[in-house]
Amino acid sequence: MRARLAEQAARLPWPAARARFRRWRRTRPFWAGLLLVLGGAELLLVPLSPLGVLVSLGLGGLAALGIGLALIVAGLFLWCTPSARHYVSVNALILSVISFAATNLGGFLVGMGLGIAGAAMGFGWTPLPEGQGSGSQDGGPAGQAGAAPPADRTGPSTTLAVALPVALLAALGTPAPEARAAGTGIPAPAAVPTVTTSRFAPKGFTLAGVENVPTARGPVRAMVLRMKAASLTDYRLLTRDGSDELGLGASSLELSGDVTLYLTKFRGCVEGVLCLTFTPDRLPVPPLVPPFVYMTDVSAEQALVTSDLIVADGLRLRADGPVPPAA
Numbered sequence: 001m002r003a004r005l006a007e008q009a010a011r012l013p014w015p016a017a018r019a020r021f022r023r024w025r026r027t028r029p030f031w032a033g034l035l036l037v038l039g040g041a042e043l044l045l046v047p048l049s050p051l052g053v054l055v056s057l058g059l060g061g062l063a064a065l066g067i068g069l070a071l072i073v074a075g076l077f078l079w080c081t082p083s084a085r086h087y088v089s090v091n092a093l094i095l096s097v098i099s100f101a102a103t104n105l106g107g108f109l110v111g112m113g114l115g116i117a118g119a120a121m122g123f124g125w126t127p128l129p130e131g132q133g134s135g136s137q138d139g140g141p142a143g144q145a146g147a148a149p150p151a152d153r154t155g156p157s158t159t160l161a162v163a164l165p166v167a168l169l170a171a172l173g174t175p176a177p178e179a180r181a182a183g184t185g186i187p188a189p190a191a192v193p194t195v196t197t198s199r200f201a202p203k204g205f206t207l208a209g210v211e212n213v214p215t216a217r218g219p220v221r222a223m224v225l226r227m228k229a230a231s232l233t234d235y236r237l238l239t240r241d242g243s244d245e246l247g248l249g250a251s252s253l254e255l256s257g258d259v260t261l262y263l264t265k266f267r268g269c270v271e272g273v274l275c276l277t278f279t280p281d282r283l284p285v286p287p288l289v290p291p292f293v294y295m296t297d298v299s300a301e302q303a304l305v306t307s308d309l310i311v312a313d314g315l316r317l318r319a320d321g322p323v324p325p326a327a
Helices: 002-011 015-025 030-048 058-080 082-102 104-108 110-124 157-171
Strands: 194-203 206-213 220-241 244-270 274-278 295-306 309-313 316-318
Touching (some): 030 058, 030 082, 058 110, 082 104, 082 110, 104 110, 206 244
Antiparallel strands (some): 194 220, 194 295
């Protein structure tokens, strides 16, 4: 069988050039780099395609271009400097996962999948021992003797390479740990208000965990979201004070300084595309969110909010129900 394959390979054009390319390819994680290059190219091409379901360019489009170029460069680094494969692969894996929220769902999962696969293959690749990669199927002694051509080897790190992206993706759906921060000391209202906003744009967003917030009816479990600032468009708050229903509205609400949100439920659409619901028991989000990510059609149950500075534009208060939209 091997002799037949060698005979068929000898009939193909440019046997010497193919042999040199094969020797070069087998001394580096070639296929891992190729997958990263293809994944980056796909992320680059999606915003430029004529599809009508893409996230608007803006910062999301710039993120797609940046992450796509970074994955292509990572693939080239795997080809040119295979000794740095571990560092390059880990960074490529992180960029691939971030692309899901920042670049049209990771190029509709195609670019993200190629990037994760390429990063895992690059991390698990190990070079051949010295002296075992010089044979050639087309003309060297190994080829003439019918011996099997040398191939890339994978060592024990292959298991870690496969487990790394799986563990990272699984972490997106694991329950959040209890927050270590001490209680706020500020009692929350007995009835948790409902907040809606058409656009929620945080800056320096971090998921701190879950904390018990004291209320007049006992403590409630709430997600703790910390950020440097946040901008809310068409803000509405609806709550009850005894039997009366109170409504508060503003055309825009700007929070800045040390901003902390305590939410018992949160629902919104990432970049206006992917709609998710978060609760204290299950938080399918990474602990850090890039600053260019925003959410639309947000609805939340807000137990408490603290901020150094709150600026409201077009503030409106109504004591008998929801606040109507601004004129």
